[in-house]
Amino acid sequence: AQSVTQLDSQVPVFEEAPVELRCNYSSSVSVYLFWYVQYPNQGLQLLLKYLSGSTLVKGINGFEAEFNKSQTSFHLRKPSVHISDTAEYFCAVSEDTGGFKTIFGAGTRLFVKA
Amino acid sequence: EAGVTQSPTHLIKTRGQQVTLRCSPISGHTSVYWYQQALGLGLQFLLWYDEGEERNRGNFPPRFSGRQFPNYSSELNVNALELEDSALYLCASSLALGTLAGTDTQYFGPGTRLTVL
Numbered sequence: 001a002q003s004v005t006q007l008d009s010q011v012p013v014f015e016e017a018p019v020e021l022r023c024n025y026s027s028s029v030s031v032y033l034f035w036y037v038q039y040p041n042q043g044l045q046l047l048l049k050y051l052s053g054s055t056l057v058k059g060i061n062g063f064e065a066e067f068n069k070s071q072t073s074f075h076l077r078k079p080s081v082h083i084s085d086t087a088e089y090f091c092a093v094s095e096d097t098g099g100f101k102t103i104f105g106a107g108t109r110l111f112v113k114a
Numbered sequence: 115e116a117g118v119t120q121s122p123t124h125l126i127k128t129r130g131q132q133v134t135l136r137c138s139p140i141s142g143h144t145s146v147y148w149y150q151q152a153l154g155l156g157l158q159f160l161l162w163y164d165e166g167e168e169r170n171r172g173n174f175p176p177r178f179s180g181r182q183f184p185n186y187s188s189e190l191n192v193n194a195l196e197l198e199d200s201a202l203y204l205c206a207s208s209l210a211l212g213t214l215a216g217t218d219t220q221y222f223g224p225g226t227r228l229t230v231l
Contacts, residue, residue, distance in 0.1 A: 006156075032217050043118070043204060043222035044157075051217045090157060094217070101170050102147070102220065106156035 004093050006105035014113050015083055021076040021108045023091030033074040034092040034102075035065055044090060050074065061085070086112045116141070118223035120205050126229045127195050135190040135226045139207030145169075146188040147208070147220060148180060152201040160203075163188055192228075200230045 007022040025031065032051050036044040048059025055067040065076045074091060091105040119138045127133050139146050148160040159172035163182035177193040186207075192199055202225040208218035 034219075036220075036222075041224075043224045044206075044220075045222065046219045049217075049219065092157075101159055101162070101172070103159060104149070104157035106154070 004091055004103050004105040006089075006091055006108045008108050009106065010109045010111065012111045012113060013081055016080045018079050019077065019081050019085075019110065021089050021091075021110065023074045023076065023105060025072050025074070025091075025093045025103075027072070027093065027095050029095050032094040033065075033067060034094065035059065035063070035074070035076050036090045036092060036104075038088045038090065038107075040087070047076070047089070081110070081112050083112050083114060085110060118205055118207050118221050120203075120223040120226050122226060123224070124227045124229075126231065128231050129195055129197060131195050131230075132191065132193045133195060133228060135192075135203050135205075135228070137188045137190070137205030137207075137223060139186050139188070139205075140221055143207035143209055143221070144186055145208045145218070146182055146186065147206040148188070148190050149204045149206070150174075150201045151204055151225070152198070157204065160190070195230045197230050200228060202227050 004025045013019045034049045035047040037047050038044045047063050048057045050057045050067045058064045063078050067074050088107045088109050090107050092102050094102045121136045145164040147162050149157040151157050161180050162170040166182050180190045182188045204222055204225045206220035206222045208220045
């Protein structure tokens with residue numbers, strides 16, 4: 001991917017509200033798409049990934065994402081967030097440039113308020 | 115099963131010094147990736163090693179280098195440290211199943227926080 005853009009650096013939301021974290025990418029080749037989450041003082045862990053097939057991907061902790069090829073987007077959604085979802089979320093794109101390289105977005109900090 | 119481990123957890127160096135960071139992948143994983151997570155910049159891809167060879171490299175100067183050992187553990191070396199090298203350095207590992215490498219889930223370690231004064 002030439003770039004991965006996470007459109008919001010911070011997203012504050014109240015508990016039990018829905019949330020969407022936006023991710024757009026640019027690439028001239030086929031890509032694989034990932035969302036990772038980083039809880040405070042921890043490493044990253046995979047939420048979900050899109051490799052092929054159905055464009056709606058379900059992940060852990062009630063998160064899902066939809067791949068939209070025409071809009072080159074892979075937005076992450078959750079219908080009802082919990083305080084424990086407070087974390088930094090990273091969108092990532094893997095493409096074959098003669099050796100796979102994974103490009104991460106700058107991250108979106110989700111802050112869930114009571 | 116043990117996850118990805120990194121050492122040391124924290125490191126303080128001065129400009130011009132050299133540093134070596136270490137990473138042990140999950141047992142059975144042959145690929146190791148290194149990323150730099152500087153404040154406000156997200157993760158920047160540094161290096162990818164698989165089966166002892168460098169497979170890909172990010173846009174970093176040559177003073178960033180590394181290697182992968184026969185047991186698949188890896189080292190990241192940074193020479194001539196600069197202030198802007200201060201960051202969290204994350205290591206990840208994956209199974210890297212040949213041509214399906216790009217589909218692999220990467221499993222991340224907790225990182226090494228490097229501070230350059």
